[in-house]
Amino acid sequence: MKLLSKHIDYKNGSGRMTFIPEESEDLWHVYNLVTQGDVVRCTTLRKVVTESTTGSTNAERVKTNLTICVENISYDVEDMSLALKGRNVEENRYVKMGAYHTLSLELQRKFTLTKENWDAIALERVDEACDSGKTADLAAVVLQEGLAHICLVRQSMTITKAKIEVPIPRKRRGSCTNHDKALLRFFDAVGNAYCSSS
Numbered sequence: 001m002k003l004l005s006k007h008i009d010y011k012n013g014s015g016r017m018t019f020i021p022e023e024s025e026d027l028w029h030v031y032n033l034v035t036q037g038d039v040v041r042c043t044t045l046r047k048v049v050t051e052s053t054t055g056s057t058n059a060e061r062v063k064t065n066l067t068i069c070v071e072n073i074s075y076d077v078e079d080m081s082l083a084l085k086g087r088n089v090e091e092n093r094y095v096k097m098g099a100y101h102t103l104s105l106e107l108q109r110k111f112t113l114t115k116e117n118w119d120a121i122a123l124e125r126v127d128e129a130c131d132s133g134k135t136a137d138l139a140a141v142v143l144q145e146g147l148a149h150i151c152l153v154r155q156s157m158t159i160t161k162a163k164i165e166v167p168i169p170r171k172r173r174g175s176c177t178n179h180d181k182a183l184l185r186f187f188d189a190v191g192n193a194y195c196s197s198s
Contacts, residue, residue, distance in 0.1 A: 001026040001129040016114040024080040029129035031075040041067040042111035162193040
């Protein structure tokens with residue numbers, strides 16, 4: 001994660017930081033940084049309905065900067081998406097004060113996080129997320145006969161990239177050809193999935 005600016009009053013611990021999440025793991029760090037009551041500002045799309053003088057309505061999606069006070073945080077591991085729901089706390093041309101909106105934080109999109117109290121744990125997490133030397137990756141294949149999981153092991157989380165299941169028939173007395181062919185198919189599928197996942 002890239003830290004663009006940091007403004008913290010070390011007397012009372014309040015302040016704000018501006019980030020750009022660069023990898024999917026960065027969203028996990030943000031999920032652990034943001035708490036209820038924090039203020040987040042970022043660019044978002046908002047559906048705006050305008051009414052003409054004749055009474056007809058027109059709906060369009062407008063790109064705008066919104067600042068919300070976070071009330072609900074949801075993180076989807078499968079989609080690697082982070083959604084922050086809350087009320088608008090800064091006057092905006094398209095959104096009234098106090099109106100609810102959900103901000104979707106995405107990779108390569110700048111956002112500003114303001115907290116009343118940046119405690120030592122939050123500051124340590126920011127340092128960890130922004131230190132590129134600590135983001136070493138490891139690919140792992142966990143398998144048993146007929147079942148394999150291809151995982152990406154990161155510092156803070158493990159992501160399952162692929163799951164391969166191939167039925168393997170039992171060995172028969174006198175002939176193992178079906179068993180051996182199924183094992184070859186299984187290992188080919190694991191190899192192909194590994195190459196496409198990395």
